[in-house]
Amino acid sequence: xxxxxxxxxxxxxxxxxxxxxxxxxxxxxxxxxxxxxxxxxxxxxxxxxxxxxxxxxxxxxxxxxxxxxxxxxxxxxxxxxxxxxxxxxxxxxxxxxxxxxxxxxxxxxxxxxxxxxxxxxxxxxxxxxxxxxxxxxxxxxxxxxxxxxxxxxxxxxxxxxxxxxxxxxxxxxxxxxxxxxxxxxxxxxxxxxxxxxxxxxxxxxxxxxxxxxxxxxxxxxxxxxxxxxxxxxxxxxxxxxxxxxxxxxxxxxxxxxxxxxxxxxxxxxxxxxxxxxxxxxxxxxxxxxxxxxxxxxxxxxxxxxxxxxxxxxxxxxxxxxxxxxxxxxxxxxxxxxxxxxxxxxxxxxxxxxxxxxxxxxxxxxxxxxxxxxxxxxxxxxxxxxxxxxxxxxxxxxxxxxxxxxxxxxx
Ligand code: ADP
Ligand code: MG
Numbered sequence: 161x162x163x164x165x166x167x168x169x170x171x172x173x174x175x176x177x178x179x180x181x182x183x184x185x186x187x188x189x190x191x192x193x194x195x196x197x198x199x200x201x202x203x204x205x206x207x208x209x210x211x212x213x214x215x216x217x218x219x220x221x222x223x224x225x226x227x228x229x230x231x232x233x234x235x236x237x238x239x240x241x242x243x244x245x246x247x248x249x250x251x252x253x254x255x256x257x258x259x260x261x262x263x264x265x266x267x268x269x270x271x272x273x274x275x276x277x278x279x280x281x282x283x284x285x286x287x288x289x290x291x292x293x294x295x296x297x298x299x300x301x302x303x304x305x306x307x308x309x310x311x312x313x314x315x316x317x318x319x320x321x322x323x324x325x326x327x328x329x330x331x332x333x334x335x336x337x338x339x340x341x342x343x344x345x346x347x348x349x350x351x352x353x354x355x356x357x358x359x360x361x362x363x364x365x366x367x368x369x370x371x372x373x374x375x376x377x378x379x380x381x382x383x384x385x386x387x388x389x390x391x392x393x394x395x396x397x398x399x400x401x402x403x404x405x406x407x408x409x410x411x412x413x414x415x416x417x418x419x420x421x422x423x424x425x426x427x428x429x430x431x432x433x434x435x436x437x438x439x440x441x442x443x444x445x446x447x448x449x450x451x452x453x454x455x456x457x458x459x460x461x462x463x464x465x466x467x468x469x470x471x472x473x474x475x476x477x478x479x480x481x482x483x484x485x486x487x488x489x490x491x492x493x494x495x496x497x498x499x500x501x502x503x504x505x506x507x508x509x510x511x512x513x514x515x516x517x518x519x520x521x522x523x524x525x526x527x528x529x530x531x532x533x534x535x536x537x538x539x540x541x542x543x544x545x546x547x548x549x550x551x552x553x554x555x556x557x558x559x560x561x562x563x564x565x566x567x568x569x570x
Contacts, residue, residue, distance in 0.1 A: 164189070167210050171239050178203050179355040185210050188291055188325045193347040195297065195328040197338065197537075198355040200470060201477065204329040205232065208293035209241065211325075212266050217288035221269045223295045224308055229269040231447075236267060243267040246274060261286045272299075276313035281320060289324045294345060297328035301340035303511045305332065305464060311344075318346060332466040334518075335538050357469070357537040361476045364529040364548040366486040366522070372459055373403055375487055380404050380411075380437050383483065385454025386430065389439045390471060392460040392492075400459070401439035414440035445471060451478040457485040461492040464515040465522060465536045488523050526555040 164185060168174050177185075181203055184196045188211040198204050212219030223229045229245045236243035242265050244256045259265050260283070274280055298304040300311035318326055328345050330337075342349060369375065376389060391397040394415040404411035410433060412426040430438045431450050438444060442462075456475040462468040468486070476482025493516065500512045522532050530545035544551045 164210055164214060167213055168206075171213065171241065172206065172209075173239075174206075177206075180353050181207055184327065184353050187351065187353070188327050189214060191323070191325045192351060193326045193345075194351040194353060195330075195338065195341055195345075195347050196353050196355070197330055197333050199357050199359075200331040200473060202331075202355050204295070204331070205235075207329065208291060208327050209236065209267065211327075212290045212293075213241065215290035217290035218260060218263065218265045219267045219290045219293060220275070220284065221267055221293045221295060222272050222275050222314065223269055224272065224299050224306075224311075226271070228295075229271075233267075233269060241266050243269065245269040246280075247271060257283060263287050272308065272310035272314055276310070276317050281317055284321065289321055292318060292321060292324050292326045294326065294328040296330060297341045297345065298330040298333050298337050300328075300344045301333075301337045302508065303334075303340055304337045305466060305515070307508075315344065315346065332470065334466070334536055338538070354538055357534055357539060358530065358541065359473060359476065360545075360547065361479055361481050362472060362547075363481065363483045363552075364472070364486075364533070365483060366488065366529060366549060369459075369487045369489045372487055373400070376400060376404070376457065376459070377407060379455070379457060379485060380409055381407070383455050384435060386433055386435060386450065386452060387437045387455040387457065388445065388453060388471075388474060389437060389457045389459060390442060390444075390462070391439055392441075394441060396459065397439045397441055401437070404437050404439065409437060410435060411437040411439060414438055414444040416441065416443045442467070442471065445474050448474070450474075452480070453477070453482065454480075455483040455485065457487065459487055461486070461488050461496065461519060461523070465518050465533065466515075468519065468522070469533060469537070486523065493520060526550060 168177065179202060180198065184194055184207040187194045196204060196207055208219055208221065226247045226249050229247060233243045233245055244259065244265055246253060246256055246268065260268055294314065299306050299308040301307060326345065326347065328341055328347060330341065333341065338352065342352065389400060391400055394417045397413045397415050401411040401413040412429060414423055414426050427448065430436050431448065453475045456472050462471055472484035475484055496516050500509055500516065504512050518536060522529060525532055528544045528551050529548040531541045531543060534541040
């Protein structure tokens with residue numbers, strides 16, 4: 161059998177597997193179906209890349225976005241892996257199909273609507289498949305935040321190749337979404353593998369807004385290091401960056417309304433900087449590789465607990481202490497509630513309401529923030545983390561109950 165450790169070392173240049181990577185890979189190697197839930201940046205790709213190299217045949221990878229597929233193929237080829245895409249943006253279809261039929265591909269990336277097509281499935285019969293990876297698998301769930309109906313069409317294809325181990329991957333899955341993925345993709349319950357979501361070096365701090373500019377100024381005056389402030393509008397991003405810059409701290413803005421060159425320049429400056437504050441809409445952050453972001457602040461509520469986790473997760477990737485601040489107002493929730501009732505399709509409203517309520521639970525709690533976050537992702541954390549505002553400085557109401565309890569038990 162192929163030596164997984166030597167593939168890891170020689171092809172990828174890594175010295176060891178991270179968290180649950182090895183557990184996931186072992187299941188795929190054994191031919192079993194799995195769902196890997198691992199935080200962003202945890203290394204999900206490796207979980208199918210290594211078994212695709214170690215098992216005979218080509219690994220089929222289903223991915224929702226062409227840009228994402230092309231990034232993956234570039235990275236794979238740089239590591240010496242034979243990979244290609246078949247997308248509407250590719251001109252070399254015939255050559256790729258020939259390579260596939262000749263067994264000259266380790267990995268073939270396609271979109272879900274392609275994978276479910278008859279002609280494509282017939283082509284797949286030509287060569288043994290090592291595995292079928294379904295990336296961003298939360299797209300299969302209507303409950304999730306990113307439902308894509310095309311993911312629902314995959315099941316007949318998966319069942320046509322029922323002996324091929326399938327591996328679904330996602331970073332963002334609450335229990336409900338997870339159950340949906342298992343059911344829709346035909347993965348047994350015991351195939352679920354969840355990596356630890358805890359980011360112990362991030363300190364979570366949640367406060368009501370009370371004069372946001374002053375609060376942000378206090379934060380940026382006192383916090384060294386690069387930071388991101390997420391605003392809820394483009395105008396707010398620009399205004400805030402000007403305000404911070406006026407205090408003498410380097411600051412820039414980033415949002416989808418800026419010209420592409422300015423966005424790219426601001427992003428590059430941020431990545432290179434050790435103390436810049438980037439004031440941005442959530443258009444900023446995906447795919448940015450900056451390990452030493454020291455703080456992330458939200459000037460208004462994020463879309464969901466998943467979004468909060470993902471956005472705050474951009475802080476402290478180097479493992480050094482980092483802070484996540486959330487400034488919220490009751491009006492954030494009333495606005496979000498109104499948006500759900502007025503703009504969301506009726507059949508998706510219940511899910512959105514539940515997501516919003518979960519976020520409400522996180523901001524309003526007097527108990528450990530981290531415990532709430534981790535329970536949301538299906539973990540069973542200790543009751544107190546010691547590194548969030550409520551653990552470090554328990555709110556008075558909790559103090560009172562604890563005092564009362566001590567009193568009663570004395
Ligand atoms: P995800 O899809 O989970 O967000 P990726 O698969 O894109 O994450 O991997 C994130 C980064 O981690 C990549 O740069 C990858 O090369 C790196 N990585 C993955 N596994 C390991 C490992 N075992 N050791 C070191 N780096 C790793
Ligand atoms: Mg990924």
